[in-house]
Amino acid sequence: MNKRLGIEFFRRDCLEVAPELIGKILVHRLADGTELRERIAETEAYRGEEDLACHASKGRTPRTELLYGEAGVIYIYLCYGMHWLMNVITGENGQPQGVLIRAGEVHSGPAKLTKALRINGDFNGQPFCGNDEIWIEDDGFSPKLKTAPRVGIDYAGEYWKNIEWRFIAEEE
């Protein structure tokens, strides 16, 4: 019996949550009852205003407001006008941290993940817990992890650019 992750899972430091999300299953139930499942294969941690790669480092805005809010909330970000990137808020209230869910096991990029799961901006701000449309399951599987520098953040400066806060499932 798979277990849905509760809010206590997310209400921790994003550096703890991000690696533990690897191997978990993201489930989206459509209106007709179909369940789309995707095992999470890659995440990245974004932690606080001091993390220059985090949106919140540029100041608190209506868009980043969610990052400061309650853990377990979905933060959908439309980047470049066409790609939905999916994040989960972690940490206590007032701490702008989150985990970017970059990829499922089959697909290769963050926008493909959301596309495959039919996720769009309507989910922005919704909680992952106590939600019958979308949730994350734990089936006990925990793959080997490897870490790497985060991608696409050249603007963040040498330190933040090279720090290994990206977590990937080791594939064999």
Place this chain on the structure above:
DNA sequence: TTAGTGATATCC
């Protein structure tokens, strides 16, 4: 490598 895409933030 480059184009394309559109919301957000920032500058008048």
Place this chain on the structure above:
DNA sequence: GATATCACTAAA
């Protein structure tokens, strides 16, 4: 109001 930016993908 206008333009510069951007955590990407696809096509070449």
